[in-house]
Amino acid sequence: MSGIWVVIEDRAGRIGRISWEAVSAAQKLASQRNEKPNAIVVGAQTESLAAEVASKGVAKVVRVEHPLLSQYTSDGFTLALEQLFRAESPDFVVFPHTYQVRDYAPALAARLNQVLIGDVVAIEDGPLFTRQLMQGRLAGSYKAHGAGPCFISVQSGAFRGETADAGTAEVTTFSPTIEAGQIRTKPSEPFRGAAQTVDLGSAQLIVAVGRGIKEADNLPLVQELATALGAELAASRPICDNGWLPIERQVGSSGQTVAPKLYLAVGISGAIQHLVGIKGSQCVVAINKDADAPIFEVADYGIVGDLFEVVPALTEALKAARH
Amino acid sequence: MKIVVAIKQVPERDAQVHIDASGRWIEESDLQYAMNESDAYALEEALQLKEKHSGEVVVVSVGPERVGSTIREALAKGADRGIHIECDDLNKRDVLGVARLLAAALKPESPDLILTGLQSDDLGYGQTGVIVGELLGLPHASLILHVEKTEAGLTVKRELEEGWFQTIELPTPAVLTIQSGGNKLRYATLMGIKRAKTKEVRLVTAVELNVESTPVVSLENITLPQKQKSTQMLPGTAKEAAAALVEKLKFEVRVI
Numbered sequence: 001m002s003g004i005w006v007v008i009e010d011r012a013g014r015i016g017r018i019s020w021e022a023v024s025a026a027q028k029l030a031s032q033r034n035e036k037p038n039a040i041v042v043g044a045q046t047e048s049l050a051a052e053v054a055s056k057g058v059a060k061v062v063r064v065e066h067p068l069l070s071q072y073t074s075d076g077f078t079l080a081l082e083q084l085f086r087a088e089s090p091d092f093v094v095f096p097h098t099y100q101v102r103d104y105a106p107a108l109a110a111r112l113n114q115v116l117i118g119d120v121v122a123i124e125d126g127p128l129f130t131r132q133l134m135q136g137r138l139a140g141s142y143k144a145h146g147a148g149p150c151f152i153s154v155q156s157g158a159f160r161g162e163t164a165d166a167g168t169a170e171v172t173t174f175s176p177t178i179e180a181g182q183i184r185t186k187p188s189e190p191f192r193g194a195a196q197t198v199d200l201g202s203a204q205l206i207v208a209v210g211r212g213i214k215e216a217d218n219l220p221l222v223q224e225l226a227t228a229l230g231a232e233l234a235a236s237r238p239i240c241d242n243g244w245l246p247i248e249r250q251v252g253s254s255g256q257t258v259a260p261k262l263y264l265a266v267g268i269s270g271a272i273q274h275l276v277g278i279k280g281s282q283c284v285v286a287i288n289k290d291a292d293a294p295i296f297e298v299a300d301y302g303i304v305g306d307l308f309e310v311v312p313a314l315t316e317a318l319k320a321a322r323h
Numbered sequence: 324m325k326i327v328v329a330i331k332q333v334p335e336r337d338a339q340v341h342i343d344a345s346g347r348w349i350e351e352s353d354l355q356y357a358m359n360e361s362d363a364y365a366l367e368e369a370l371q372l373k374e375k376h377s378g379e380v381v382v383v384s385v386g387p388e389r390v391g392s393t394i395r396e397a398l399a400k401g402a403d404r405g406i407h408i409e410c411d412d413l414n415k416r417d418v419l420g421v422a423r424l425l426a427a428a429l430k431p432e433s434p435d436l437i438l439t440g441l442q443s444d445d446l447g448y449g450q451t452g453v454i455v456g457e458l459l460g461l462p463h464a465s466l467i468l469h470v471e472k473t474e475a476g477l478t479v480k481r482e483l484e485e486g487w488f489q490t491i492e493l494p495t496p497a498v499l500t501i502q503s504g505g506n507k508l509r510y511a512t513l514m515g516i517k518r519a520k521t522k523e524v525r526l527v528t529a530v531e532l533n534v535e536s537t538p539v540v541s542l543e544n545i546t547l548p549q550k551q552k553s554t555q556m557l558p559g560t561a562k563e564a565a566a567a568l569v570e571k572l573k574f575e576v577r578v579i
């Protein structure tokens with residue numbers, strides 16, 4: 001058994017913020033035993049990524065390299081990392097909780113008879129790993145009992161990602177054995193959805209509506225509020241899934257990331273996939289009938305009430321204030 | 324095409340959930356339950372594939388007696404038959420343990436396609452489908468919005484982050500985890516509800532499936548989440564709260 005490892009994700013040749021957050025979670029685990037974590041980069045040309053990671057306070061960097069890893073596939077990544085982990089027997093492996101990790105890490109863990117503790121938001125002594133339950137309304141602490149590596153993935157934004165430059169770690173290469181026939185899926189290049197006509201990313205004021213609005217016919221209520229405030233209208237995913245508003249107005253992990261001065265959330269519960277899209281907001285206001293809705297955990301101002309009463313009252317008050 | 328859909332019964336979306344006396348689970352006695360949201364989309368995708376290509380749609384659910392009602396709901400929407408894996412200690416099993424039960428029950432069915440929801444709304448692991456694929460030695464694709472049958476197998480549309488997508492080709496049999504929103508959900512018709520009563524639901528117990536059940540990870544305790552910000556609550560009637568908010572927006576946030 002040896003050490004704490006962190007898997008870095010290659011995002012089109014760059015290392016995203018969430019990978020640095022995973023590094024810092026791994027450093028936290030490693031520091032409890034006076035160690036530094038080892039980092040892993042996976043791909044066909046990982047030299048520059050490895051060099052970048054090597055300066056960030058890790059003990060060593062392993063480049064898991066194979067031509068068949070040039071494009072991400074679950075089969076390729078699972079095979080490659082399975083071989084590395086069988087050779088290295090890590091104690092802990094930390095991943096960033098990205099869509100890519102969700103796609104292969106559960107299979108990789110199962111192949112080694114382990115279970116990924118996914119979407120971790122905090123690490124307590126033990127170690128106990130905290131993750132959200134019931135869409136953020138509760139938190140659960142998990143413990144690993146297995147003999148093999150303990151796999152965890154960390155939620156975006158849960159750990160601080162600024163890791164200071166600290167020396168140059170040794171870089172080694174691991175060459176897994178993979179045959180073309182073992183890769184069963186054929187992915188295409190990523191493509192964008194519909195053309196973007198609204199730019200929520202630069203909007204200063206946003207009124208966002210969620211499933212609390214109940215029906216498409218009720219949307220004008222919120223539209224009027226947005227107009228009175230001079231704000232752009234945005235929505236949570238279910239509103240766009242239902243086709244009530246175009247998908248370009250969806251905020252969250254699979255939609256837009258916004259950073260307005262004011263984000264006014266109406267009838268939105270505050271699931272993490274929504275919240276990751278609004279982290280850059282300077283002020284969050286929530287209107288929700290449920291005082292325990294997770295949106296209030298990140299709100300600066302809150303009104304607990306029925307949106308069908310509060311929103312019209314607010315629209316009136318805004319109109320009056322502007323005159 | 325023979326398609327199996329794994330459906331989970333979860334607390335209703337607006338249900339008030341409370342931590343139970345043990346501090347390790349939620350109070351179940353007064354809860355209302357419903358079909359997990361992304362599973363409803365998985366079922367819809369399966370029913371549409373069957374309508375296009377004919378075949379059979381089988382639903383499977385692991386849980387105590389109450390999950391029978393969710394299986395009936397799926398049958399009323401058009402699934403052909405159900406498998407209920409009876410298991411009263413779901414909260415003591417980890418996600419690998421649940422996936423093992425599903426895999427053991429599905430193996431003799433030899434389906435062409437296994438669909439699961441992307442993620443359960445209660446525990447939110449987002450792993451079960453991927454692990455079932457691994458246990459059965461089948462290829463998988465996750466976060467799928469659309470499925471098309473081809474000569475060679477399947478072409479699926481996968482959601483990526485921030486509004487990006489990709490297509491993936493894969494052979495069958497395969498496992499897909501379905502993301503919400505790809506289709507419009509159907510309602511059960513009166514006729515469907517009537518017919519559901521006569522459809523087969525096979526009961527198997529977790530014990531009969533005889534899978535390894537010692538968990539690798541355990542849920543040690545449940546707590547209320549920690550607040551990240553101190554929120555100023557604006558009390559009063561709707562009118563009073565609205566007026567107070569306008570004041571804040573004017574003088575503290577300075578956006579009007």
Ligand SMILES: Cc1cc2nc3c(=O)[nH]c(=O)nc-3n(C[C@H](O)[C@H](O)[C@H](O)COP(=O)(O)OP(=O)(O)OC[C@H]3O[C@@H](n4cnc5c(N)ncnc54)[C@H](O)[C@@H]3O)c2cc1C
Nearest residue numbers: 210211212236237252253254255267268269271273289307
């Ligand atoms: C991989 C993945 C990606 C996702 N990507 C996104 C994403 O990009 N964006 C996104 O938004 N979601 C995304 N989701 C979905 C997310 O998990 C939530 O399901 C979704 O954000 C919930 O939307 P909501 O808050 O509008 O609805 P709900 O969770 O149903 O909340 C409705 C809220 O309205 C309140 N309410 C009801 N009636 C009233 C009333 N009369 N007055 C006041 N309040 C009322 C309720 O108390 C509740 O809090 C994603 C999920 C997954 C798994």
Ligand SMILES: Nc1ncnc2c1ncn2[C@@H]1O[C@H](COP(=O)(O)O)[C@@H](O)[C@H]1O
Nearest residue numbers: 329330385439440442443448449450451
């Ligand atoms: N107890 C269960 N019975 C049937 N299907 C389940 C069960 N648990 C999980 N699943 C399936 O696996 C998906 C993902 O669940 P999870 O991994 O818990 O997020 C769900 O959407 C279901 O399709």
